[in-house]
Amino acid sequence: MQRYMMRRLVLAVPTLFGITVLIFIAMRILPGDPLSVIATEGGGQYTLTDDELEAARASLGLDRPLYQQYGSWIADVLRGDLGYSFWGDTPIRETVIRRGAISMEIAVLAVLVSWLVGVPLGILSATHRNSWVDHALRVLMTLLMAIPSFWIGLTVIMLLVTNFAWRPPLTIAQLWDDPVHNLQMVIGPALALGIGLAAGLARLTRSSVLESLHEDYVRTARSKGLADRIIVFRHVLRNAMLPIVTATGAAIGGLLGGAVATETAFGVPGLGSLLVQALVTRDWMVIQNLVLIYAVIFVLVNLAVDLSYGWIDPRIRYQ
């Protein structure tokens, strides 16, 4: 297993290298750069002359050859230094840690919610196949899958503000500094995201459990007189877990980087809103580093998912 892990990690290096090259080139090819526009709310916008733009670009090191810019970025990353945004004086690493902690909490809580809600409902639906319970749950799941989580967020915020003059906090408090404030901040997006995820997971669990229920070992277990509850939870569920774990792994990666709309709807300053802000201001350093971090997360989560297969199903061997 250790050899398998090592091989996967070594194989991840060219993947990550490819991603760094792609994002680096994409940022330079796409229109706009950090000096695209300098605007102010209420007073119009300023325009720089071509000479001023050139001079300002040079002062940011954007006039250096591309290979030099790429080389110094990668060298910094390998030293664990993500550098600075083009304009900010806060190291990107600090910003990522501060905001990443919030996004991580939301992602973990959302996955927890999705498992706590989705898996039991999926099992219930499968074990009561074609009953009114199954029909009702399937309608509910489809509905929840169809409703975007940011819409749930906006609706919840509107109801809270108009009826209770309350809304989740708008400034970050870390879990270790102020747990109550922190929980108020993350619980909304976690629920909104988790419920949508739960609906998908419930459908997946239903089909996976249904498939396992038709296996020979289930018939054998039943013929031995085992209770349905024991058959489902001890035998069927374990065999049905592989697709659920795979889907969860993909969801964690997506949640860490892709909950932009939900973060925005709840006003949570997480990694998603950081990426959007960096895209708007064309802050290449922040974009490059965030994309790299997402890539690393995806690689590691996929590896963890693959490794978990062996734990869930001991028949699986790593070579």
Add this chain to the structure above:
Amino acid sequence: MRTDASNGQQCPGGTLNRRRFTQGAVAASGLLGGFLNAPALLAQDASPDATGTAADFLLAAPEDGAQSGGTLRVAFNAATANYDLFQGGSFPVLCHNYNGLVRENLMDGLKTIVPDLATAWQVSDDGLTWTFTIRQGVTFHDGAPLTSADVVATYERIVSPPEGTAITVRDRFPALSGVEAVDEFTVNFIFSRPQATFLQLLTEPGMVVYPQSVLAENGGDLRSLVAPGTGPFVYQEYVEGEFWRYTRNDNYWNPNVPYIDELRIIHLPAWPDRGTAVLTDQADLSWNVGIDTFEEGANRADTFMTHRNAAFGAYCVYINAAVEPFTDPRVRRAMHLVLDREALIQVFRSQEQINLSRWVPRSNQFATPLEEIQTLPGYRPEKDEDVAEAKRLLEEAGFADGIPDVDFLCASVPGHSELLGPAIQDMLLRNLNIQTTIRTQERTLLSEDMQTGNFTLVLSTVGSPISDFSPLGNQTLKTGGSGNFTNYSNPEFDQLLEQSDQELDDEARQAQIRQIEDLLDQDSPLLMLGYTDQLVMWNKRVKGLALELRDHWENARVETAWIEQSS
């Protein structure tokens, strides 16, 4: 209930200290030439014989019994491109660290110009030299004393920008040719021709004074550091994308202010979020909130106050005058005439508050009164006559059947590309058979397309740092202006603009600006849709800013603010 000192309207929330209000005003007005009426003040101060000496004038809260302590939380867009206010740094978040030479008065709703770091100023008879006396005994936050060398070093960057810098305020002072220290506390600003708007431009909160030593250490480029200032608050931290934190400057040169211990500016780029932050007591004040939350705040008048301020940015459609047939003024005039501005204002109401205006913001003394605008062709609600005239003009220009395949560039935000853009598109099609195709572009990249001339029509904004028309005219409409993307060139306009820029007499300038407005309505470089309003909302416990007296935006200084402690 308190009485609005300027117009006698009643406003809830305490008593305005009329004695102190007038004392401050009189102290300065007697010396500055009467500044209870802002427009009059600006013109008088700009006149060649205007002088100001007001060493004793110090800002303070306009109410009695101002209480000290507490934190003021402001919800606003707290992002900044960099930290240099002369290079595009955002003044709503940075200005608290600094002072300018002069400023608009927080005590009377920004209606007058009062001293800041300058205690006196004088303009020469020919209008070519402005002399400022610098306040003594002022120190920067790093302990260095303020002298005229700091003022010279700061403003010399406009005249001779250091290499590698992009001094975005340069366009505002086209005639400024030199800044020189007369002695340790006297500075001369030398002009190649008079500039009527000079003093008003200096009041913008971004026109701050930096320490000469820090400028020298950084090659005149302060984009990467928050340089020490002389301001009422001391910069403590900026957590990017979250908040700015300032604490009171205990050694501030004005012993009256600030009252609050801490100022926190929370980064909320979305207007509705700012509104909900105030409504849910996560912020005490926001300079511009969403319309729904603004109305909700207005409904809860026991706790919140709301007020509309004129902004100096306007929505408009740029017309590329280098593209046929828009080279023909008759075609552009026809387009100007058929726009139903009232309808467009309603269409866009859920996004931003546009008000019916011509080329000058409504808060400016030279603006055409609303009642008059409503009678003018193109602006009036009755369209039949205007549409008939527009059709006639288009026919005369040889386009009786309309104009096909017109590129119409819009920002890819829903309000532009899905509301305002299609509404304008429909008006042009329905009335003149001008067939436009909307092309969307990311908002930040719109100006690149405009700069390179890659458009025929583009829905965008135009703006000015002050309410006066001059900066907008010089940058956007004058032949060769740095923001003249429309390729508009009208020698008559250029001449009128230059005349009005140098005209120091109010009445004469008013007539010139009206002439300019008439000319631009006839030969339109862009289709002006109207200037916007900002929706200010605050908790009633916030005092000291006379916000309800304002008629225009500032979104910045708060040192006279105090928080009423609940008993």
